[in-house]
Amino acid sequence: MAASSCRAASGGCAGKYRKLDEILQKYKGVPGALIPVLHQAQLLFGYLPHDVQVRIAEELDLPLSEVYGVSSFYSFFSLKPRGKYTVSVCMGTACYVKGAPALLEKIKETLRIEDGETTEDGLFTLDTTRCVGACGLAPVLTIGDDVYGRLTPEKVPEILERYRR
Amino acid sequence: MKLFRAHVLICGGAGCISSGCHAVKEEFIRELQAHGLDDEIQLIETGCVGSCDLGPIVIVYPEGVFYQHVTPGDVQEIVSEHLLKGRYVKKKMYRHPSSGEPVVSSREMDFFRHQTRIALRNLGLIDPESIEEYIARDGYFALGKVLNGMTPEEVIQEIKDSGLRGRGGAGFPTGLKWEFTRKAGGARACGEKYVVCNADEGDPGAFMDRSILEGDPHSIIEAMAIAAYAIGAGQGYIYVRAEYPLAVARMKQAITKAREYGLLGKNIMGTGFSFDLEIRVGAGAFVCGEETALIASIEGKRGEPRMKPPFPATAGLWGKPTLINNVETFANIPVIILKGARWFSRIGTEKSKGTKGFAIAGNINNTGLVEVPMGTTLRKIIFDLGGGIPNGKRFKAAQTGGPSGGCLTEKDLDTPVDYESLQAAGSMMGSGGLIVMDEDTCMVDVARFFLEFTQDESCGKCVPCRIGTKHMLEILTRITEGKGQEGDLETLEELAEVIASSSLCGLGQTAPNPVLSTLRNFRDEYEAHIKEKKCPAGVCTALKRYEIIPDLCKGCGLCARVCPVQAIDGVPREPYRIDQEICSKCGLCLSKCPFKAIVTK
Numbered sequence: 001m002a003a004s005s006c007r008a009a010s011g012g013c014a015g016k017y018r019k020l021d022e023i024l025q026k027y028k029g030v031p032g033a034l035i036p037v038l039h040q041a042q043l044l045f046g047y048l049p050h051d052v053q054v055r056i057a058e059e060l061d062l063p064l065s066e067v068y069g070v071s072s073f074y075s076f077f078s079l080k081p082r083g084k085y086t087v088s089v090c091m092g093t094a095c096y097v098k099g100a101p102a103l104l105e106k107i108k109e110t111l112r113i114e115d116g117e118t119t120e121d122g123l124f125t126l127d128t129t130r131c132v133g134a135c136g137l138a139p140v141l142t143i144g145d146d147v148y149g150r151l152t153p154e155k156v157p158e159i160l161e162r163y164r165r
Numbered sequence: 166m167k168l169f170r171a172h173v174l175i176c177g178g179a180g181c182i183s184s185g186c187h188a189v190k191e192e193f194i195r196e197l198q199a200h201g202l203d204d205e206i207q208l209i210e211t212g213c214v215g216s217c218d219l220g221p222i223v224i225v226y227p228e229g230v231f232y233q234h235v236t237p238g239d240v241q242e243i244v245s246e247h248l249l250k251g252r253y254v255k256k257k258m259y260r261h262p263s264s265g266e267p268v269v270s271s272r273e274m275d276f277f278r279h280q281t282r283i284a285l286r287n288l289g290l291i292d293p294e295s296i297e298e299y300i301a302r303d304g305y306f307a308l309g310k311v312l313n314g315m316t317p318e319e320v321i322q323e324i325k326d327s328g329l330r331g332r333g334g335a336g337f338p339t340g341l342k343w344e345f346t347r348k349a350g351g352a353r354a355c356g357e358k359y360v361v362c363n364a365d366e367g368d369p370g371a372f373m374d375r376s377i378l379e380g381d382p383h384s385i386i387e388a389m390a391i392a393a394y395a396i397g398a399g400q401g402y403i404y405v406r407a408e409y410p411l412a413v414a415r416m417k418q419a420i421t422k423a424r425e426y427g428l429l430g431k432n433i434m435g436t437g438f439s440f441d442l443e444i445r446v447g448a449g450a451f452v453c454g455e456e457t458a459l460i461a462s463i464e465g466k467r468g469e470p471r472m473k474p475p476f477p478a479t480a481g482l483w484g485k486p487t488l489i490n491n492v493e494t495f496a497n498i499p500v501i502i503l504k505g506a507r508w509f510s511r512i513g514t515e516k517s518k519g520t521k522g523f524a525i526a527g528n529i530n531n532t533g534l535v536e537v538p539m540g541t542t543l544r545k546i547i548f549d550l551g552g553g554i555p556n557g558k559r560f561k562a563a564q565t566g567g568p569s570g571g572c573l574t575e576k577d578l579d580t581p582v583d584y585e586s587l588q589a590a591g592s593m594m595g596s597g598g599l600i601v602m603d604e605d606t607c608m609v610d611v612a613r614f615f616l617e618f619t620q621d622e623s624c625g626k627c628v629p630c631r632i633g634t635k636h637m638l639e640i641l642t643r644i645t646e647g648k649g650q651e652g653d654l655e656t657l658e659e660l661a662e663v664i665a666s667s668s669l670c671g672l673g674q675t676a677p678n679p680v681l682s683t684l685r686n687f688r689d690e691y692e693a694h695i696k697e698k699k700c701p702a703g704v705c706t707a708l709k710r711y712e713i714i715p716d717l718c719k720g721c722g723l724c725a726r727v728c729p730v731q732a733i734d735g736v737p738r739e740p741y742r743i744d745q746e747i748c749s750k751c752g753l754c755l756s757k758c759p760f761k762a763i764v765t766k
Contacts, residue, residue, distance in 0.1 A: 031483065034465035035448060039407075066466075073467040073624075074448030076407045092369030093564065093600045094526035096614055130451060130618075132408055133372035135526035135598075136180040136217025136533050145410070147183035 083125035092131030106153035178213025181220035212380015214289035284496035307499035326506035328518030333491030349486035368567025371598030374492035378412035382419035388495035451622035470670035513539035517583035566595030569675030571682025607704035630673030649695035715740035717762035
């Protein structure tokens with residue numbers, strides 16, 4: 001059962017679960033541990049597969065419904081596999097006023113996916129995000145940890161291309 | 166300590182990082198070494214300087230010369246000319262907007278001249294990763310003063326006398342909050358109360374808290390320790406949004422350093438007082454900025470708010486008395502303790518003391534972060550500090566208070582910015598986001614944008630917020646699509662009243678504000694959408710009309726060939742025509758016309 005979520009990944013699966021167990025050991029008995037554990041589990045697996053949630057529920061002695069309830073409540077947690085890079089278009093007020101919607105359209109057109117979807121090659125997941133706090137550079141998008149500001153739709157294809165190499 | 170003859174400060178705020186300041190820093194390291202200057206000149210990466218649109222920013226002290234838009238290619242010249250020969254590199258210096266003359270010291274720039282910096286005192290001046298630099302700026306002196314000679318009651322009295330009010334938006338008197346938490350549950354032992362810093366800065370367009378966490382993390386640690394001493398807490402939490410990874414990293418580093426120096430942990434400064442801090446990272450839920458939802462989230466639950474009372478001051482984290490203050494509120498504390506309540510209360514207005522940080526963004530020349538005395542007028546902030554509206558456009562509205570706030574217009578420009586005046590003008594202080602909008606902004610679309618936001622972030626616990634905002638959003642969307650009906654505005658007003666009066670928490674109670682304030686100030690714009698099916702600002706796509714000006718059209722037929730829906734027809738060398746029934750408003754014809762004969766109306 002536990003193996004199903006990393007079947008696609010090449011090896012390393014048992015290792016990931018071993019790391020998850022280490023994390024869980026560290027947080028056992030710590031009040032309010034669930035959210036920090038989910039953060040670390042997502043960092044490890046890229047998302048929160050069903051089996052991972054089951055393991056967390058068992059080890060932290062919580063009902064699975066609560067683990068799932070929390071995982072699905074917060075937009076930062078993903079229950080589906082995500083692309084290698086997450087392209088997030090900032091939809092904060094400053095970015096919105098300065099043309100973020102046009103940016104989003106251009107990315108959708110370039111990657112041929114909708115908001116929340118992942119490209120077929122598993123490279124990009126498209127997201128909209130709340131203010132990233134770089135309002136001085138609006139409109140802004142982030143790819144992974146990189147921030148791109150003062151964008152126009154024309155600049156989008158070239159930026160995405162950099163991540164294809 | 167080593168002495169340097171000059172300091173090169175590179176802004177490492179979020180704005181400058183995305184403008185590429187790290188490459189500039191690398192180049193400085195190389196150039197300083199190449200010229201053998203690394204012993205004489207110190208290079209420091211600071212927190213946010215504030216003027217984000219001018220980044221990457223480099224300020225050279227002692228003169229305070231402000232270099233803007235610095236690229237790695239400029240570094241060699243700055244080093245060999247300015248640092249080696251003492252000649253300023255004029256072409257990279259900030260120039261006075263009207264005279265065009267280079268401004269020698271950043272202190273003379275309009276953007277900085279009108280500011281009074283208390284909460285942002287160390288931003289752009291110190292290396293946030295150096296506890297020594299914080300201490301050199303009187304850091305941890307306030308904690309020392311409190312622990313070595315003030316009773317908790319005296320500390321609370323000082324904060325009450327200062328008149329400091331919560332900077333997260335609601336403006337509740339901070340000293341009172343501290344007093345309630347101290348008195349809650351009788352005289353309990355240390356460790357059964359908590360101090361929480363609300364760093365879940367979620368209002369789109371606001372980034373003051375982020376800049377403080379990233380640029381001056383120790384100020385928050387010091388303030389939280391002072392608060393813990395005052396209320397009798399032994400443990401604190403900083404709840405930071407997951408969207409701010411650098412803030413989390415800087416806070417972590419600062420906490421480790423503070424522990425190392427004996428400023429956190431057991432027996433602080435040998436006084437027997439113990440206090441420690443933990444960071445909790447949010448997970449992308451806007452509602453967690455509401456204090457009871459934030460508490461639920463720290464407890465590891467879904468971030469859903471609950472009824473108040475009981476207030477967190479009596480029953481908060483794990484049911485224990487809990488003090489929750491916002492980042493900017495905390496940042497003021499050490500200064501109040503050191504300089505005194507009387508000094509602080511002399512700044513600001515009668516009921517709103519001190520200063521307020523604003524993140525200015527949108528259609529404005531100088532975007533960035535400012536801190537001004539309470540009572541400063543919007544006009545001064547937008548036109549003097551902010552440098553006005555770019556591209557010769559007209560000012561239309563300023564939005565404060567994020568999704569809970571409202572829009573202020575031309576007539577409100579001389580309103581002094583304080584809690585009461587903004588509320589009277591139909592908006593609110595909020596956490597300090599200030600978005601400026603020019604004449605090209607459609608206010609119906611802006612209202613729809615905010616409703617989309619609150620509807621998406623509604624946690625779903627109470628019906629008025631969950632279903633009411635959905636219904637309002639549907640009506641607004643319909644209006645922007647040209648399908649508005651007679652009576653829609655009245656329905657919106659009715660829904661707004663119900664949602665505001667019956668929602669469980671602040672998110673729902675304030676969600677209708679953007680709609681109500683735009684309805685009040687821009688009702689004609691709503692009516693144009695509904696009755697004339699027109700968007701006066703030309704934003705709403707469905708209401709755009711593409712037309713060919715016959716006098717300019719040469720009849721080349723290019724537009725007809727590129728039109729994806731065959732909506733354009735005509736005879737060569739005669740003016741063409743667009744069939745409005747078929748037109749899909751894609752705008753391709755407009756972008757292709759070589760004679761600029763196609764316009765939107």
